[in-house]
Amino acid sequence: MARASGFSRSTVNEILNGRGDRFPEATRARVLKAVDDLSYAPSPAARGLRTGQGSTVVVLVPAGTLPPAFQDSIVELQAVVSARGFHVLVQFGVADMDTIVSDLRKLAPVAIVNYNVLAPDAAAQLRQTGAVVVPDSGASEVDEFDAYVGATLVRALVERAGRRRLLFARPDGAPDYSSGMGRFRGASRAAQELGLSHPELVEIPLEPGAAAEVLEPVLEKRPPVAIACQVDVVALAVLAACRQLKVSVPEQAAIIGVDATPEGQLWFPRLTTLRIDQADVGRGLGANLLGAIDRVEPGPSAAGFPQLRLVEGDTA
Numbered sequence: 001m002a003r004a005s006g007f008s009r010s011t012v013n014e015i016l017n018g019r020g021d022r023f024p025e026a027t028r029a030r031v032l033k034a035v036d037d038l039s040y041a042p043s044p045a046a047r048g049l050r051t052g053q054g055s056t057v058v059v060l061v062p063a064g065t066l067p068p069a070f071q072d073s074i075v076e077l078q079a080v081v082s083a084r085g086f087h088v089l090v091q092f093g094v095a096d097m098d099t100i101v102s103d104l105r106k107l108a109p110v111a112i113v114n115y116n117v118l119a120p121d122a123a124a125q126l127r128q129t130g131a132v133v134v135p136d137s138g139a140s141e142v143d144e145f146d147a148y149v150g151a152t153l154v155r156a157l158v159e160r161a162g163r164r165r166l167l168f169a170r171p172d173g174a175p176d177y178s179s180g181m182g183r184f185r186g187a188s189r190a191a192q193e194l195g196l197s198h199p200e201l202v203e204i205p206l207e208p209g210a211a212a213e214v215l216e217p218v219l220e221k222r223p224p225v226a227i228a229c230q231v232d233v234v235a236l237a238v239l240a241a242c243r244q245l246k247v248s249v250p251e252q253a254a255i256i257g258v259d260a261t262p263e264g265q266l267w268f269p270r271l272t273t274l275r276i277d278q279a280d281v282g283r284g285l286g287a288n289l290l291g292a293i294d295r296v297e298p299g300p301s302a303a304g305f306p307q308l309r310l311v312e313g314d315t316a
Contacts, residue, residue, distance in 0.1 A: 007031060016085075056109040057086045057289065060117040063094040073282035077113065080286025086110065093117035101125055111289050132292040134285060143182040145306070150186025152274060152308055153228035153256055158194055160272070160316045161226050161254035166196055167218065169238055170230040172203035172210075183258075187228050199228065206233060208240035215241045224252045226316070232257035232264045235271055239315065255315040269314035280306035 007027065015023060015031045059074060078088045089109070093100060101122050104112065111132040114123060123133045154166065168187045187199050202218055204211050215238065219225060229235035235257030239249065247253050249269055257264060257273040264271030284306060 055086050056107065057081050057088050057111045057113065058104060058107065058109040059088055059090045059113045059115065060093055060100070061090060061115045062117055063092045069278045072278040073285070076279045076282030077286045077289075078282075080283060081289060084290060097122050104131070105129060111293060113285055113289060132289065134288045134292055143185075146182025147186030147189065149258060149274065149276070149308065150183035150188075150228065151190035152186075153183070153258065154187045154190040154194070154196075154199070154226075156272075156274070156310055157226040157228060157254055157256055157316055158196070161224075161250055163194075163196060164224050164226040164254065165222050166191055166199040167202050167225055167227045168199040168230070169202050169204045169227050169234050171234055172205045172214070183228075183230050202227075204234050204237050204241075206237050208237065208244055211237040211241035212244045216245055219245065219247055219253065223247075224254070226254045227256070229255060229257040232259045232261040232271060232273055235273065235315070236264060236267060239267060239269075239271070249315050260309075260311045265311070265313070271311075272313035272316040273311045275309045275311050277307040277309070 007030070011023065011027070012031055012034075015028050016035070059077065061070075061074075074088070074090060081088060089107075091103075095103070097119055100117070104126055108129070109131055111134070112118070112123075112126060114133055114135065118126070118133070127133055150168070157164075157166070166187070168184050170184065184199070184201055191197065191199055200218070202214065204214060219242075227235075227238055229238060235255050238253070238255055241247075242249050242253050242255075249255060255272070257271055258276070260273045260275035264273055
C-alpha cells in the first residue's frame with residue numbers, strides 16, 4: 001500500500017486509521033485511491049499481532065425486553081467503529097455476572113459497550129485487563145439519562161394536563177425493565193422542582209384485569225391524576241385498566257409513556273409518548289468508545305444525552 005501510494009508506511013497507517021487530518025487533502029486522496037485500486041481491506045488479525053490490540057468490540061445487551069428500534073443503536077454503533085477497522089460482536093447478558101466477566105476475559109476484546117448489563121465492580125475488573133468499557137462512568141451515566149427521561153415525562157404531563165396528583169407506573173415484577181427506578185428518581189426530582197407532591201410509585205401488572213385491581217383504589221383517592229409510565233407497555237396496561245374502570249382519559253387520568261411503540265399509536269385514544277433517538281444513542285456510544293480507545297479525554301459526557309421527541313397523542 002505504501003509503495004502504491006508513494007508515501008511512507010506510517011503516513012498510510014495514520015490515514016487508514018482515521019488520523020489523517022494533519023495531512024494535506026492531496027495526500028489523503030492519493031492514499032485512498034491506492035486503497036480503491038488495490039481493493040485493499042485491513043486485516044484485523046494482522047493489526048492485533050502488530051499492535052498487541054485486538055479488533056473485537058463486544059456489545060453487551062440485556063437479556064430481557066429491549067426498547068423498540070433498539071437495533072438502530074447497534075447499527076449506528078457498528079458503522080462508527082467499523083470505519084476504524086473494528087468489528088462488533090453482540091452478546092446478551094444471560095449468565096451470572098461472574099460468568100460474563102470470565103467469558104469476556106477469555107475473548108479479550110479491545111472494548112466493551114455496556115448497555116446496562118455490567119455492574120460497576122465487574123466493569124472495573126474488565127478494565128484491569130486493558131479493555132475499554134463505555135460508558136466510562138459505569139451505571140451512573142445510564143442512570144442519569146433515565147433520570148432525564150423521568151423528569152421529561154413529568155414536565156410534559158404538567159405542560160399538557162396541569163398540576164395534578166402524580167403517579168409513576170412501572171411493570172409489576174418485571175426486572176427486565178431495568179430503567180424503572182432511574183426514571184422514577186428523575187420524575188421525583190422534577191416534581192420537587194415544580195412544587196408538586198412526591199409521585200406515588202405504582203407497580204402495574206401487564207394484564208388488564210389485574211392492572212384494574214391495582215389502579216382502582218389508587219384512582220379513587222383524589223382524581224384527577226397524571227400518570228408517568230416507565231415504558232409504553234405499562235401505559236397500555238394503564239389505558240386498558242382505565243377503560244375497564246370507566247375512567248376518562250385524559251380528563252380524569254392523563255397518561256404518557258416512553259418508546260413510541262406502534263401499538264401505542266394504534267390504540268384509541270392514541271398514546272402520548274416520548275421517542276428516544278436510538279440511532280443517536282449508537283452514534284454517541286461509538287464516539288465515546290473511539291475516544292476512550294485513543295485515550296482522548298471525552299469530558300463529562302462524550303455524546304451527551306440522546307434526543308427525546310414528544311409524540312403527540314390524545315392521552316395527555
